[in-house]
Amino acid sequence: MQKYIFKRIVQSVVTIFLIVVIVFFLVRLTGDPLAMIVPPDAEEADVQILKKKFGLDQPILLQLLVFLKSAARGDFGESFKWQEPALELVLSRFPATLELAVSAMLIATIFGLSIGIVSALKQDSVYDRVGKTFSLLGQATPSFWLGVMLMLFFGVKLDWLPVSGRGSLLHLILPATTISLISLASIARLTRSSMIDALKSEYVVMARIKGVPQHVVVLIHALKNASIPILTLMSMQFSYLIAGTVVVETIFSWPGTGRLAIQALLARDFPVVQAFVLFASFIYTAVNLIVDVLYALIDPRIRYQ
Amino acid sequence: MNTDNQKLLELRGLRTYFFTRQGVVKAVDDVSFTVEKGEVIGLVGESGCGKSITSLSILRMVPEPAGKIVGGKILFKNENLLEKSEEEMRQIRGNRISMILQDPMxxxxxxxxxxxxxxxxLKYHGKAMGQIREKCIELLKKVRVSSPETRISEYPFQFSGGMCQRVVIGMGVSCEPDLLIADEPTTALDVTIQAQILRLLKRVKAEFNASIIIITHDLALAAQICTRVLVMYxxxxxxxxxxxVFYENSAHPYSNGLIRSVPVVGRRVERLYSIEGxxxxxxxxxxxxxxxxxxxKAKRICNLQYPPEVILGDGHKVACWLYAEE
Known part of the structure; x- marks a missing residue:
């Protein structure tokens, strides 16, 4: 088990390193950042001074080395646009995004699992049909439309909930619901199909033959076996919620990393983009690592390999 | 001799149908038989003849919603199981009637x-409160699993097929049931392991004084362990x-064909016998x-009307026009 975790950690570190290097080159393909900072009529000498200041006059491989060296110390340089340390900028925005992502994930998990399990148990019943239709609509509804509609209904018409900004728990409800819907729908659909397979299996028949009560059969015997693909999906969905909340953050003026990343990218603010990508890939690999450990906890065959 | 005291289970005209898109599949069609206390019944027949569905019907575990018990009675200790609630059935399953499945893996x-x-x-039938671990170790010992103290915290993939079947049998007898249904208990196992499992079943039967229904297509196995044979077609x-009586004097042409199909070691034959069609x-x-x-041997009437059950001797009954008055 420890060997398994150690192996996964080493793999994660390698993955993050490779992502950072690739992103380093990719952002530089987007164009010259100075073109965005310097006014068009600036003196050539001033441009050279700025180039030197940001280290952009060096050969690219040397820039990479310098970048990696300082990155290893946690220093991602200063934002071209905001003149603040890049990593701090990303980190300062992160709690907002995490708050949104975790709440959305909670909503998606609780409702997705429940809808999926009920659908699987009452296959082809009215519940199943309602659940299936809801899941299909959920996956097909674009979040920018849903966000605006929810705002219109609960914020403007009923005036129950605040429509923008971050603050109380009430502020969280609309954006979290909006971004959770797609995850919720996909979790519900996968749970339904995995549970249908699990409920048909011999070990479930055996458990019922033993006189195990229905809720134990469903939640322990079947759900445990169905949970591995569901966990995989959930980890992907969570990463998506962390890195992909740009639209919803924009609609609801949520001060998270998604909005920051878009602003930085448009300004060719390399340090911030790099810090953001590194951070996102760190979260991504961390989630994967946790899920790998969870797999091993659920399935002894992985643990004893 | 057939007093109600000795009668443990009686099926009367059981019908289990499957309602599919193609039509109604009559998997179990008017099946009646009794199981007395301490008896070992062999339910014999080809794959798909309805043996397994019969046993799942007894436990009221026919796969729904397609499958449905549409008629008959299942009397267990003189109580009709078809009138029990789902919770009452749960308390019977694994407790008074238990079942061993074909593939333990x-x-x-x-x-x-x-x-x-x-x-x-044990847990869900309120047996052995507080001392469940000891009870489990004892069970593993009874089904001859070595070093049960350590194996109890292992997982099925660390067990061989034969060992898994021992565990399944252990689960089956843990509450000392009155009736144990074994659905092809040795089919998925090696031949050498089959003999061991068979011996184990015999021991278990003797120890717990349970009645057993063995579902099998293996006539040799039935001959070794059963007291009575029911042929299903x-x-x-x-x-x-x-x-x-069955092995020496079977009456139905199908039973005769089944017995002739069993290859005999040492007898040279050009081709193994099989029933046509x-x-x-x-x-x-x-x-x-x-x-x-x-x-x-089919006659004209055989295709027109289902034959009545004819009594040929003590406990020997056959449904065949060869023995009945037209």
């Missing part, structure tokens, strides 16, 4: 410890006989004897 949950799975019947029971589809079966199309 898939019947055990791969993600749960052997000890946990073994303890479930296309959803109906066509012959019932004490085991000795295929079992009929259970979808909309004919009104006549279902074996008639394959039967070499």
């Amino acid at each position: 898939v019947a055990l949950n791969q993600l749960l410890k052997i000890g946990y799975q073994l303890s479930e019947p 296309a959803g109906k029971i066509i012959e019932k006989a004490p085991v000795k 295929q079992p009929p589809s259970l979808l909309n079966p004919t009104a006549g004897c279902r074996f008639a199309p394959r039967c070499q």
Whole structure:
């Protein structure tokens, strides 16, 4: 088990390193950042001074080395646009995004699992049909439309909930619901199909033959076996919620990393983009690592390999 | 001799149908038999003849919503199981009637410890409160699993097929049931392991004084362990006989064919014997004897009307026109 975790950690570190290097080159393909900072009529000498200041006059491989060296110390340089340390900028925005992502994930998990399990148990019943239709609509509804509609209904018409900004728990409800819907729908659909397979299996028949009560059969015997693909999906969905909340953050003026990343990218603010990508890939690999450990906890065959 | 005291289970005209898009599949069609205390019944027949569905019907575990018990009575200790609520049935399953499935490797949950799975019947039937671990170790000893103290915290994938079947049998007998149904208990195992499992079943029977229904297509196995044999063909029971009578004097042409199909070691034959043709589809079966199309002794009436059950001797009954008045 420890060997398994150690192996996964080493793999994660390698993955993050490779992502950072690739992103380093990719952002530089987007164009010259100075073109965005310097006014068009600036003196050539001033441009050279700025180039030197940001280290952009060096050969690219040397820039990479310098970048990696300082990155290893946690220093991602200063934002071209905001003149603040890049990593701090990303980190300062992160709690907002995490708050949104975790709440959305909670909503998606609780409702997705429940809808999926009920659908699987009452296959082809009215519940199943309602659940299936809801899941299909959920996956097909674009979040920018849903966000605006929810705002219109609960914020403007009923005036129950605040429509923008971050603050109380009430502020969280609309954006979290909006971004959770797609995850919720996909979790519900996968749970339904995995549970249908699990409920048909011999070990479930055996458990019922033993006189195990229905809720134990469903939640322990079947759900445990169905949970591995569901966990995989959930980890992907969570990463998506962390890195992909740009639209919803924009609609609801949520001060998270998604909005920051878009602003930085448009300004060719390399340090911030790099810090953001590194951070996102760190979260991504961390989630994967946790899920790998969870797999091993659920399935002894992985643990004893 | 057939007093109600000795009667443990009685099926009366059981009908279990499957309602499919193609039509109604009559998997179990008017099946009646009794199981007395301490008896070992062999329910014999080809794959798909309705043996397993009969046993699942007894436990009221026919796969729904397609499958449904549409008629008859299942009297267990003189109580009709078809009138029990789902919760009452749960309390009977694994407790008074238990069942062993064919393939132990898939019947055990791969993600749960052997000890946990073994303890479930005890736990949910209120047996051995507080001392479940000791009870499980004792059970593993009884089914001859070596070093049970350590194996109890292992997982099924760490067990061989034969060992898994021992565990499944252990689960089956943990609450000392009155009736144990074994659905092809040795089919998925090696021949050498089969003999061991068979011996184990005999021991278990002696120790717990349970009645056993063994579902099998293996006549040799039935001969070794059963006291009575029921032959099932296309959803109906066509012959019932004490085991000795059955092997020496089987009456139904299908039973005769089955016995002739068993290869005998040491006898040289050009070709192994087999019954011509295929079992009929259970979808909309004919009104006549279902074996008639394959039967070499079939008469005109065989195709027109289902034969009545004829008593040939003590406990020997056959459903065949060869023995009945037209």
